[in-house]
Amino acid sequence: MSIFINRIRHDIKKRTLTVRENQMLTPNMRRVVLSGGDLANFVSISPDDHIKLFFKTENGFELRDYTPRAFNKETQELVIDFALHENGIATDWVRNAKSGDTIEIGGPRGSLIIEGAEWWVLIGDETAIPAIARRLEELPKGTNVTAIIAVTNPDERQEFKTNANLKLKWTIRPESEKTNPDELLFALENTNFPEGEGYVWVACEAHVTRKIREYLLTTRNHPPKNLKASGYWVKGQMGAHEKFE
Numbered sequence: 065m066s067i068f069i070n071r072i073r074h075d076i077k078k079r080t081l082t083v084r085e086n087q088m089l090t091p092n093m094r095r096v097v098l099s100g101g102d103l104a105n106f107v108s109i110s111p112d113d114h115i116k117l118f119f120k121t122e123n124g125f126e127l128r129d130y131t132p133r134a135f136n137k138e139t140q141e142l143v144i145d146f147a148l149h150e151n152g153i154a155t156d157w158v159r160n161a162k163s164g165d166t167i168e169i170g171g172p173r174g175s176l177i178i179e180g181a182e183w184w185v186l187i188g189d190e191t192a193i194p195a196i197a198r199r200l201e202e203l204p205k206g207t208n209v210t211a212i213i214a215v216t217n218p219d220e221r222q223e224f225k226t227n228a229n230l231k232l233k234w235t236i237r238p239e240s241e242k243t244n245p246d247e248l249l250f251a252l253e254n255t256n257f258p259e260g261e262g263y264v265w266v267a268c269e270a271h272v273t274r275k276i277r278e279y280l281l282t283t284r285n286h287p288p289k290n291l292k293a294s295g296y297w298v299k300g301q302m303g304a305h306e307k308f309e
């Protein structure tokens with residue numbers, strides 16, 4: 065068996081959606097359910113798809129990337145999980161969003177479909193939990209997968225639904241250590257990669273992702289074609305997204 069990777073493009077459409085619910089999922093994670101007729105024809109076919117959220121400012125719009133955590137075609141409801149941090153336009157919005165508020169979204173513009181991996185390793189921080197949770201839900205039954213996730217507090221650990229054969233490792237570090245890769249690297253060093261062709265997916269703060277990627281490619285000799293490594297945010301920058309090719 066070998067890994068088959070396919071990039072699929074979608075037509076971009078801007079949609080105006082209404083907040084239906086905004087609930088606390090964990091102390092630092094809020095779950096927002098959005099609905100609206102504009103969700104007709106919405107598609108999200110890969111667990112790490114992302115959409116753009118549009119926030120109005122005095123000078124136009126600020127855009128932020130978020131993962132469609134779930135989409136229910138029948139009820140036309142889109143779920144987004146927001147990791148809260150000190151401040152930012154998206155974080156401030158979700159702290160205050162009420163049922164009936166509206167928000168504009170765009171995308172997903174594309175989806176990366178990965179099939180045929182014999183095992184998976186997923187590494188991320190709290191911003192990657194929505195994509196990791198969705199991947200775990202969608203992996204075929206019995207697939208060997210290790211997920212290594214960094215959060216700031218034991219209360220941030222979530223339970224995941226999966227039919228895969230999951231080994232879950234949480235690492236806890238304080239907010240001030242979010243850009244320190246050491247704990248994730250330590251957990252990764254203690255993770256055996258099974259026989260066969262596997263896929264590794266990484267999404268953390270960009271500096272952390274860079275260190276993990278280096279380790280995977282050099283120390284573990286993991287093939288770059290079977291690795292997707294992204295900086296889901298960059299310390300000190302607003303709305304940043306770094307892709308490592």
Ligand SMILES: Cc1cc2nc3c(=O)[nH]c(=O)nc-3n(C[C@H](O)[C@H](O)[C@H](O)COP(=O)(O)OP(=O)(O)OC[C@H]3O[C@@H](n4cnc5c(N)ncnc54)[C@H](O)[C@@H]3O)c2cc1C
Nearest residue numbers: 130131147149152153154155191298299300301302303305
């Ligand atoms: C493809 C993709 C998918 C993503 N999916 C999700 C998702 O589903 N859920 C989710 O919560 N996030 C997700 N993110 C991350 C999210 O886009 C960023 O955290 C974003 O910067 C938050 O916007 P903001 O307006 O709150 O803060 P910004 O205005 O962008 O940033 C303000 C300040 O906060 C810092 N900052 C940003 N994020 C964090 C953080 N998590 N912890 C500490 N400091 C931070 C910035 O460095 C900056 O100094 C995703 C990112 C990408 C690229």
